[in-house]
Amino acid sequence: MTTMTNASVREFKMPDVGEGLTEAEILKWYVQPGDTVTDGQVVCEVETAKAAVELPIPYDGVVRALHFPEGTTVDVGTSIIAVDVAGGAAPAEEAPAAPAVPAEPAAEPGEKPAARQPVLVGYGVATSSTRRRPRKQAPDDAAAQQAAVAVHAELNGHGAAAAVAQDRPLAKPPVRKLAKDLGIDLATVTPTGPDGIITREDVHAAVAAVQAPQEQPAPVSAPAPAAPAAPVSYDTARETRVPVKGVRKATAAAMVGSAFTAPHVTEFVTVDVTRTMKLVEELKQDKEFAGLRVNPLLLIAKALLVAIRRNPEVNASWDEAAQEIVVKHYVNLGIAAATPRGLIVPNIKDAHAKNLPQLAESLGELVSTAREGKTSPSAMQAGTVTITNVGVFGVDTGTPILNPGESAILAVGAIKLQPWVHKGKVKPRQVTTLALSFDHRLVDGELGSKVLADVAAILENPKRLITWA
Template sequence: MKQEFLLPDLGEGLTEAEIVQWLVAEGDTVTLNQTLAEVETAKAIVELPSPHAGVIASLHAAAGDVVAVGAPLVGFEIEGAEPTTPVPSATAVEEGSGPNLVGYGAAPSSGRPRRRARRAAAGTTTVVAADADVRVAAPHDAIDVQPSPPVRGERPRSTPPVRAYAKGLGVDLALVAAELGDRVITRSDVDAYRERLTQRAAGTAAAPGPATAVQTSEPVRRRTEAGERATTRIPIRGVRKHTAEAMVQSAFTAPHVTTFHTVDVTATSELIASLRATAAPDSPRIGVLTVVAKAVCLALAHFPGLNARWDGEAGEIVQQHFVDLGIAAATDRGLIVPVIRDAERLTLGELAAAVAELTRTARSGKTPPADLLGGTFSLTNIGVFGIDAGTPILPPGQTGILALGAVRRMPWEHRGEIALRDVMTLSLSFDHRIVDGAEGAQFLKAVADVLQEPGRAMLLA
C-alpha cells in the first residue's frame, strides 16, 4: 500500500526547508530511519531519516526546491500496510512512538542505495559560471555545457562544509567525483572543477536560442557607453533569510542603546598565556572569548536586568536566573547564534570546550535547531575580523549583547606612565525598555574590571 511522508514540523517555528540533496531515488528499497535526504532549514543543515521501511514510490521535490512544512515529500510503497498519512511531528519522537525525525539524528544505515541522476526539464541548459549556477531556458538545439550526470552509486565522499560550499557554487559533487575517482573531495577540487566548467561555458556563450529566464548569483553584465556594468542577484533563503527577518524584528521592537568601554586587558592576556603554557596537549584552548564569557556570567548575577526578557502580553519583565549564553558564529551560510546552556555553571576550561564544540558544529552546518533557541544573553567576537567596536543588534527576545573588539598592543597610561599595553574595546547593546543607561554602564564596567584584573572575579563569584 502507498503511504505519503510529509515534511516534518520541527517544532521550532520553521515553516519550510530546502532540499540540499537526495540520498535515495524512486525504486530504491529503504529501511526505517535510513537517511533519505539532507535538508536546509533557516537554521541548519540536517539529515531527514525515513519514517518507514519500504520502496520509494515517488519524490515530490527536487534538489534545490523549497518545501513547506506539511507538504508531501516522499511516497512509499509498503507491503501489507494500510494507506495512511503520517503526522510528521517531533513530539512523537520524544515519546518514543515514531522514527527519528529531523534534528534528532538517524540510526546508522548498513549501506546507501544507488541513486539515479536527476533529469533537467526538457529544453533547459545548465551552465555553472564562475560563482554561480546559471539556468537559462533555451530551445532544444541549445548546447548543454555541463556534462550529464552519470548514474550514481555511492554518495560522493566529502565533508559537510565542502558539500555546502559546492552547493553554494552550483557544483554537483557527483560530477566532480566522476572526474576524480574514489577519493574524498576537497574545496580545491570543487574550485578546480568550477574553473574547468567556466572555461567550457565561455566557449559556448554564443549558443543559439533566445534566453527567456535567468536565475543566477553570477553578475549579469550589460554594455553601456560608460563601459561594462554588472549586477548580482542572490536568492534570499535559509539562514540569511531567517537572520534578516529576526534582525528587522529586533531592531524595530526593542529600543537599542549601545555603550562602549575601552579597557587594558594585559593581565588577561598574561593569564591566557600562562594557562596555555601549563595546559595538557589535549586541553581545550582558552582564549579571550572564553574569559569574557566567564566575566559576563559572573556580572549577570549582579545585574539581572541584562539577563531578562520583555513579556509584553503579560505586562512583565522576566528575570532569568540562569545564563544560556549565545555565541555569534559567522558561517558560509550566514550568521547563527548557537547557545551554551547553563553557562554560569561551567568552569573556564568547560566554557572553552563548549565554545570549541559550538564553533565546529556551526561551521559544519550541523547545529541542531534547538541549540539556536532560548539564549538569554549573547557575545559576538568582531575582533577576529580586526574590528575595534560596533553596534550589535540584539537577538530577538534578549536584552543584552556584548561585542568584543580586537586586542591591540598600543601606548596606554599604566601606573602613571605611558607603556605598551594590550587594549580592547567592549561594545554593549541593550534593550532600553528593561535596562537604563546606569545599569548598562555598571554591567559593562564590571565585565571590564575582570578583564583588567582577573583576580576581581573572586569578588563577583
C-alpha cells in the same frame, strides 16, 4: 509535484524540525525512485531557517517518487517523497476497483516520536530499535476489555470512583496532546492498547476515518499553461542575484524585527587587557586545560557571566503580551558564529553553572559544530544573552543588534598593542574596546553601565574572577 494514489503508498511530509518553522529547502536527496528504504534511514538533507538537518523515513518500503528536486523550498506539511510500504515491483495500470476497506493509516510524518527524533547532519541514523504496529482490535473486543477493567475496579472496591474514571478515556499525556492537536475527541476513539488504553495509532486511525471521505479526488481540469515569465532585465555579466533563503532569510527577518521592536542603546568602554592576555597564555600551559580551546573569548565570556551574577536584572526578556519583564535565573550564553550559510547564534545552555574548564569545553564544541554546519535547531533556541566577537575580523568595535528575545549583547573588538598610561607612565599595552547594546525598555543606563563596567574591570584585572565569582 506528483501524488501517488495506490493504497500501499505512504506520503512522507516535510516535518517541522525546529519550533514553528514554516518551510525548508531540500539540499540533497540520498535516495532515488526504486531504492529500498528502512525505518529510520536518512533520505534527504534539508536546510531550515536555523540549521541543516537530515530527515529519516519512518517506515520500510520502496521509493516510488521524489516530489521535489534539490534546491526547492517546500512548506512544512507538504508531501516530499512517496514510499510503497508493500514493496515489490511498481504497480501496473489497473481498472478502477470497487471501494475497499480503508487501509491502515500512515504515520503522521510531522510528529516527533519520543524514540525517534529527526537526525541532525553528521550524527547518523537514530539507533533506537523499531517495532511493527500491533493489529487493531475489533470494536467488540475493545468494548469487552473496557468492561473487564470496570468489573475489575468494582471487585477491588473502587466503586463509583472507578465508574467515573471509566467515563474518561484512558490515554497517556502525549497521546492526549496529539488528539487535541489533531482535533480528535478521545471518547470517539476505539482503544487497542493494554487495559483499554488509547495509543497514538488509535488516534491516527480516527483521523484517517474522518479524512477518508474527503480524500476522494474530484475531477479537475488541467490548468492552462502559464504565460512565459518576462525576461530578467539586469546585466548578468555585471551583477549576481543571490536568493534570500534559509539561515540568511531568517537572520534578516529577526534583525529587522529586533531593530524595530526593542529600543536599542549601546555603550562603549576601552580597556587594558594585558593581564587577561597573560592569563590566557598561562592557562594554555595548565594541565587542567589540556586539549581545550583557551583564548581571550573564554575569559571574556566568563567575565560577562560574573557581571550578570552581580547584576541579574540584565538577564531578562520583555513579554509584550503580558506586559511583564521576565528575569531569567539561568544564562544560556549565545556566541555569534559566521558560517557559509550565514550568521547563526548557538548558545551554551546553563553557562552560569559551568566552571572555567567546562566553559572552555562547551565553547570549543559550539564553535566546531557551527563551522561544520552541524548546529542543531535546539542549540539556537532559548538564548538569554549573546557575545559577538567582531575583533577576529580586525574591527575595533560595533553597535550590535539584539538577538530576538534577549536584553543584551556584548561586542568584543580587536585586541591591539597601543600606547597606554599605566602606573603613571605611557607604555605599550594590549587594549580592546567593548560595546554593550541593551533593550532600554528593561535595562536602563545605570544597569547597562554597571554590567559593562564589571566586564571591563574583570578583564583589566582577571583576579576579580576569583573574588567576584
